[in-house]
Amino acid sequence: MGITRDSKMIDKALIENSFEQAAETLGDITPLVYEQFFAQFPEAEELFNIKGPQFNADLKNKMVSDALYTFMEYLDTPEEVEIVFKYTIPQHVDLNIPMKYFTGLLSAVAQVVCDTTPDQDKAATSASWSALLAKFDALVVKYSTE
Ligand code: HEM
Numbered sequence: 001m002g003i004t005r006d007s008k009m010i011d012k013a014l015i016e017n018s019f020e021q022a023a024e025t026l027g028d029i030t031p032l033v034y035e036q037f038f039a040q041f042p043e044a045e046e047l048f049n050i051k052g053p054q055f056n057a058d059l060k061n062k063m064v065s066d067a068l069y070t071f072m073e074y075l076d077t078p079e080e081v082e083i084v085f086k087y088t089i090p091q092h093v094d095l096n097i098p099m100k101y102f103t104g105l106l107s108a109v110a111q112v113v114c115d116t117t118p119d120q121d122k123a124a125t126s127a128s129w130s131a132l133l134a135k136f137d138a139l140v141v142k143y144s145t146e
Pocket residue numbers: 044047048050051059063066067070084088091092095097101102103105106
């Protein structure tokens with residue numbers, strides 16, 4: 001069918017390298033993710049008390065691990081992420097969690113992971129992450145408005 005005109009390529013190896021780099025240099029990325037997320041959306045802090053304050057930390061951990069899982073899963077099996085988002089996005093909408101926070105948390109995870117990439121790979125890795133986030137933003141739009 002000729003040469004693809006899609007310049008927004010997701011380079012799986014670069015994304016995977018950034019995950020490895022993040023794990024090596026940061027270990028648990030969760031505290032940095034929320035530092036970044038709440039710097040942008042301080043008012044979103046209370047959303048994590050939605051199940052009761054005793055579940056605040058568990059919920060924070062779970063949403064970051066779910067975000068990481070879906071990013072990794074997308075590289076191999078994007079249709080699996082479609083299935084997850086198809087049920088969980090309406091679930092978040094029903095919980096009155098504005099989608100800007102859902103996408104904001106995805107961006108914060110992506111940023112923290114991408115920031116650990118060494119300089120020589122930074123530009124290409126960052127471009128891949130942008131393309132991946134664009135796919136996720138499109139899924140959020142698709143399943144929050146259906
Ligand atoms: C500010 C952002 C977010 C908040 C406040 C939030 C909050 C919640 C809450 C309250 C639940 C219901 C949990 C329960 O009933 O036990 C939930 C479920 C879920 N969330 Fe989030 N979420 C956020 C972002 C995300 C993101 C970015 C993802 C990415 C994949 C995600 C994935 C999921 C999944 C897969 C479930 C279903 C998990 C299950 O029922 O075990 N969430 N979320």
